[in-house]
Amino acid sequence: MASAPIVEVDPVHPQPRTIERAAKVLEDGGLLAYPTDTYYGIGCDLNSKKAIDRLYGVKNRDRKKPLAILCPDLSDVARYAKVSNFAYRFMRQLTPGPFTFVLEATKLVPDMMQSKQKQVGIRVPQAPLMLAIAAKLGRPIVTTSATDMDGAVLTDAKAIKEALGLRLDLILDGGPQPDEPSTIVSLLDDQIEVLRQGKGILVMES
Numbered sequence: 001m002a003s004a005p006i007v008e009v010d011p012v013h014p015q016p017r018t019i020e021r022a023a024k025v026l027e028d029g030g031l032l033a034y035p036t037d038t039y040y041g042i043g044c045d046l047n048s049k050k051a052i053d054r055l056y057g058v059k060n061r062d063r064k065k066p067l068a069i070l071c072p073d074l075s076d077v078a079r080y081a082k083v084s085n086f087a088y089r090f091m092r093q094l095t096p097g098p099f100t101f102v103l104e105a106t107k108l109v110p111d112m113m114q115s116k117q118k119q120v121g122i123r124v125p126q127a128p129l130m131l132a133i134a135a136k137l138g139r140p141i142v143t144t145s146a147t148d149m150d151g152a153v154l155t156d157a158k159a160i161k162e163a164l165g166l167r168l169d170l171i172l173d174g175g176p177q178p179d180e181p182s183t184i185v186s187l188l189d190d191q192i193e194v195l196r197q198g199k200g201i202l203v204m205e206s
Helices: 014-026 049-059 074-080 086-096 128-137 157-167
Strands: 006-008 033-034 042-046 066-072 099-106 117-121 143-145 170-174 181-184 193-196
Touching: 006 157, 014 033, 014 128, 014 170, 033 117, 033 157, 042 049, 049 117, 049 143, 049 157, 074 086, 074 117, 128 143, 143 181, 157 170
Parallel strands: 006 170, 033 170, 066 117, 099 181
Antiparallel strands: 033 042, 042 143, 066 143, 099 117, 181 193
16 A cells, blocks of 8 residues: 655645645545644545544544544534534634634534534634635545654654555645644533633633
8 A cells, every 4th residue: 555645735825736636535535634723634524434434543543532523614614513693703703713612513413423412523724725625625524633643743744654654645745833732612502611722812802
């Protein structure tokens, strides 16, 4: 099995050809590595259960621990999560940005992607490359941090290729990324709770 090719990309002004190639990899059930507004992620098409299963295997992750999904726009979130007026107003202040929001999932989210409580984590990152790929695909991307089998974060494309290249289908190289996770915020029951403090800082409008 060949190692995944690396394609250099401008994360802010991505080339249309690269966007199309990456979206095709996802549509065909492949796994993609990419830079985001936090650190490198690996992901797949939300509609491909086989690819989601592969992604869990690459991460060596407990199937009971749900993965997040990346939506191309805030307007898409309500298809995959139950968004109250309160939650929408809150997310509108912080998207796109380095946040993952925990909400109650809708039936469009596969059961294997939900927590036992039927919840899902959703991202709309400040990452033009990934928003464009998700928009081209036409649905969310299942996303998780790029880590090796020991859980160490991989911060550049070369390290991803060395650790995971044989298990991925394409690696997008946007240059080195800092080891900064997203901030995870629960908006369940219209209550704001920071579950993990990461790169995103909550600044609320009065």
